Amino acid sequence: MQKNKAHEIICAVRAAAAKRGIDATFTLHCEKSHLMRIGNNSVSLNTSEILTRLDIGVINGRRTGSHTQMGDVTSQEYVEKALQIAVDKAEVASEKDYQPISAIIEAAVDENSQYDKALEQVDPSFKADAYRQIIEKVGESYNFSGSWSSGSVELFMVSTANDLTVYHLATDQDFNVVLKHPKKKWELRQAKTGWRLADFNVNDVVDGFKKLLPVYENHQGFKLEPGEYTVALGSSALAEVLMMACYTGFYGRTYEEKQGWTSKNKKGDKVLGSNINLIDDPTDDKTFTFGFDLAGKTRALFPLVKDGVMQNMMYDIHTAAKYGRELTGHTGGSTSIVMQPGSALPDLLAAVKDMGRVIYIPALHYLNMSNPSQGVFTGSSRFNAVLIEDGKVVGPIFSSRITDSFQNVFGNVRLISSEAESVNLSNTYGRRMPEASSMPGYVVAEKVKITDSADSF
Amino acid sequence: MTLSADLKKQILQNIDRVGTKGAEYTDARFYTNDDSETLFLYDGNLEANDTNFESGLGVRVLYGGAWGFAATSDAKAFDTCFEQALQNAITASKLVRVPLHMGKKPAHTGKFASPLKQDPFTVPLKEKLEFLSAIDARLKEDWIFKRYVYAEFQKKNIYFFNSEGTQVERSLSNVFAKMMVMALDSDGQMQRRSQDLFTTGKGTRGYEMLTQPELFSAHAERIKDELAQLIKADILEYGKRSVILLPGQGFLQVHETIGHPLELDRILGYELSYAGGSFVDLDSFGKLRYGSDKLTVSAFGSIENSPGSFGFDDEGTPERDYLLIDKGMLVNALSSRAMIDEANQKAGRTVFTESGGAARATAFYRAPIDRMTNVNILPGNDGTLEDIIASTEDGIVLDNPVSWSIGSNREHFHFSCEIAWEVKNGKKTRILRNPSYQGHTVEFYNSLSAVGDASTWHVGQVDNCGKGEPNQIMQLGHGIPVVRFDNVITGERK
Numbered sequence: 039m040q041k042n043k044a045h046e047i048i049c050a051v052r053a054a055a056a057k058r059g060i061d062a063t064f065t066l067h068c069e070k071s072h073l074m075r076i077g078n079n080s081v082s083l084n085t086s087e088i089l090t091r092l093d094i095g096v097i098n099g100r101r102t103g104s105h106t107q108m109g110d111v112t113s114q115e116y117v118e119k120a121l122q123i124a125v126d127k128a129e130v131a132s133e134k135d136y137q138p139i140s141a142i143i144e145a146a147v148d149e150n151s152q153y154d155k156a157l158e159q160v161d162p163s164f165k166a167d168a169y170r171q172i173i174e175k176v177g178e179s180y181n182f183s184g185s186w187s188s189g190s191v192e193l194f195m196v197s198t199a200n201d202l203t204v205y206h207l208a209t210d211q212d213f214n215v216v217l218k219h220p221k222k223k224w225e226l227r228q229a230k231t232g233w234r235l236a237d238f239n240v241n242d243v244v245d246g247f248k249k250l251l252p253v254y255e256n257h258q259g260f261k262l263e264p265g266e267y268t269v270a271l272g273s274s275a276l277a278e279v280l281m282m283a284c285y286t287g288f289y290g291r292t293y294e295e296k297q298g299w300t301s302k303n304k305k306g307d308k309v310l311g312s313n314i315n316l317i318d319d320p321t322d323d324k325t326f327t328f329g330f331d332l333a334g335k336t337r338a339l340f341p342l343v344k345d346g347v348m349q350n351m352m353y354d355i356h357t358a359a360k361y362g363r364e365l366t367g368h369t370g371g372s373t374s375i376v377m378q379p380g381s382a383l384p385d386l387l388a389a390v391k392d393m394g395r396v397i398y399i400p401a402l403h404y405l406n407m408s409n410p411s412q413g414v415f416t417g418s419s420r421f422n423a424v425l426i427e428d429g430k431v432v433g434p435i436f437s438s439r440i441t442d443s444f445q446n447v448f449g450n451v452r453l454i455s456s457e458a459e460s461v462n463l464s465n466t467y468g469r470r471m472p473e474a475s476s477m478p479g480y481v482v483a484e485k486v487k488i489t490d491s492a493d494s495f
Numbered sequence: 496m497t498l499s500a501d502l503k504k505q506i507l508q509n510i511d512r513v514g515t516k517g518a519e520y521t522d523a524r525f526y527t528n529d530d531s532e533t534l535f536l537y538d539g540n541l542e543a544n545d546t547n548f549e550s551g552l553g554v555r556v557l558y559g560g561a562w563g564f565a566a567t568s569d570a571k572a573f574d575t576c577f578e579q580a581l582q583n584a585i586t587a588s589k590l591v592r593v594p595l596h597m598g599k600k601p602a603h604t605g606k607f608a609s610p611l612k613q614d615p616f617t618v619p620l621k622e623k624l625e626f627l628s629a630i631d632a633r634l635k636e637d638w639i640f641k642r643y644v645y646a647e648f649q650k651k652n653i654y655f656f657n658s659e660g661t662q663v664e665r666s667l668s669n670v671f672a673k674m675m676v677m678a679l680d681s682d683g684q685m686q687r688r689s690q691d692l693f694t695t696g697k698g699t700r701g702y703e704m705l706t707q708p709e710l711f712s713a714h715a716e717r718i719k720d721e722l723a724q725l726i727k728a729d730i731l732e733y734g735k736r737s738v739i740l741l742p743g744q745g746f747l748q749v750h751e752t753i754g755h756p757l758e759l760d761r762i763l764g765y766e767l768s769y770a771g772g773s774f775v776d777l778d779s780f781g782k783l784r785y786g787s788d789k790l791t792v793s794a795f796g797s798i799e800n801s802p803g804s805f806g807f808d809d810e811g812t813p814e815r816d817y818l819l820i821d822k823g824m825l826v827n828a829l830s831s832r833a834m835i836d837e838a839n840q841k842a843g844r845t846v847f848t849e850s851g852g853a854a855r856a857t858a859f860y861r862a863p864i865d866r867m868t869n870v871n872i873l874p875g876n877d878g879t880l881e882d883i884i885a886s887t888e889d890g891i892v893l894d895n896p897v898s899w900s901i902g903s904n905r906e907h908f909h910f911s912c913e914i915a916w917e918v919k920n921g922k923k924t925r926i927l928r929n930p931s932y933q934g935h936t937v938e939f940y941n942s943l944s945a946v947g948d949a950s951t952w953h954v955g956q957v958d959n960c961g962k963g964e965p966n967q968i969m970q971l972g973h974g975i976p977v978v979r980f981d982n983v984i985t986g987e988r989k
Contacts, residue, residue, distance in 0.1 A: 081561050
């Protein structure tokens, strides 16, 4: 499906390359990005970028080369020149000891079901006005910061293997605002995500802050001593931990190379608790959905963990080639990881009223794997973290570090919220490529290890 | 590549035009080229053989105390780009509680080029691959499960102009490289040893740096030998002891717990929603005893060969050598013009006298923010590594990070490392695996008890420091000697 002149040019060069016997893949990535940043109750940066990148990959026998060029595609000569750079690189490259897999567009795709023109064209003054309302309604005496990224991505991809094309057009936004008390130093956050402008509602943000503020204004912080605690992880913390668990446990690369925490297991082994179910679902509208990956493979529902049992590994085109595996739709692009909700009440406080002391950690900062082979991760609490006793919030906790394993945390989950939430996982490094997961609003796990805490928030 | 006279004229005319529409300050950075090349040999297979070419214009306009930024890769859209940046600033100015100011600076001109003998982009691909393949062949052993060696080359030509009349031309080159070997230990868990290309701070930073054996390739046999011992080693037991950080670990400790907390935009709260804040505040300067009196930390440090030496920052401010921490006392920050103006106003006194020249942008399509340059611990008087080991009763020597996790205000941290050597009664005894340590920043630096001499000091190159929104990857350096800290929590509690 050729949408514009650039697509026609790329298809023409693709056809000519195919005739010459070149094995090449062409991917055009166009983004319209806007980001507003807030600091000290003011707009600190208001930036817009319109950028186009052309990626060309070439396979020559067992040799490969690739080239990326930024700039508008306005002529056949421009694309041919970029192709020649990749061809030349592949010519000189050393041979691999396995046969690389050629990207093949498996089926034509033309998708724009998550495109909202209103979001793509939103006037920056709409964002500035929303931040102004939040500051004025919650209180000028607090220090507000935040960022609001929005934009659209167009992906167009062809290969010399056939005449099919895939096209993706979608919008996304990632809003957050942080409130910091200028003297007491605690920080609260509200976040919104989605592919429609209407997914953002300023009143929800204001109400969210107003609900939390009395807890923080009226209580001192608690310092947790190292030990084992019953911990409720909010959707954001959950997404962070589970994405790391997926990356180090369910990706073919880490599995085949024995670098992850599932390396000693095989499909069919129980690796997490029986109440844990994970799938990659590229149709879940709480995620940013992609119908194809960057190898041209059509993406479909892909179970990872069912009732705690490992089901599948995700393979990219390079790992699949190296280890002789099938492509699974996980070459580049974004996943749509979904953790199945459970049966617990959506209201966390009501759900834990008979559980005594519970530490609620909605978000984790600077998560990392201190021992990938053992599945040990570490990260510290941030934003809105509180101590709950008998279903009542007692007060905020100081910055506290969890150092524990996926197997322990997700082997001891007692409650899973029945409601799912969308968690934006996008970053704005390099090109725009939105990613989100769908997570239960919270899970409550027992015997979670808190290993350190600061004397402040 | 050079900037054509016509494009330069167009940029200068647009800066004037935006000024007549009320802009308080405007700057423009035009990248004639921003090229990179990555070569990655994994188990001998060339998995990455990539080039990336970019060029374009980034425009920043200060209007009504607020920044607007716009960028384009389309040379025909320069006028529109200036207009968009102005409009973005006008919109931003509608929500300003703390107006930003650049302060006035006289116009100046300048040129800078990274010192190099051989531009890596002129070296034939075949030659580069032969060089890396030769290292790969040296790493290969039957018992080694995985191995890799990679190199990355970067080259950018940047023309800077601002509304004060300053014009700066820079040609920046970087070479990064790393090799790693991995093998399964007695518990079937993966262990690894690695070596990054480093610099002595002297010399040139072209392709010739990569091929200097002592800076990179000569370490192949050593890391293999250490890995062979590591996979049979005991696990480090939990406990408090001294930690001696080699520069391969010390650079990241400094990066995360001195560099980031001293970025002035973080201190002022501009990174709260993403990277985090800082436990340091404006009252801390001149008062906070950050570390023991053995700790002296510089910015830039007059290092001629480092990714953190770049002549002028992305506001045109020339780099200068200054102290961040003087004999343990916090004295300065990593800063840019608007941030020092705001900090001084907020503090009601002159905390900072001039910009630290640390406004840096990763590409033409990103606006400059406060970044690290070279952040260095100055060499001390406690001798060589052997001298420091000899004076240690109970400790471990640590090298190379595996993981790092830092509190949101940089007040506490947790690191795990590739390897530890146990030290008992002044002697290195055995290798230990799965080492980790944690601490609280100020308490940790105040436990600094030994700083190695110049023979232990080298510059660690960082090619992937992330910060900011939109996110920006930055290259920088850390000149670090061997350092020892006492009474540190090491290993994991059972």
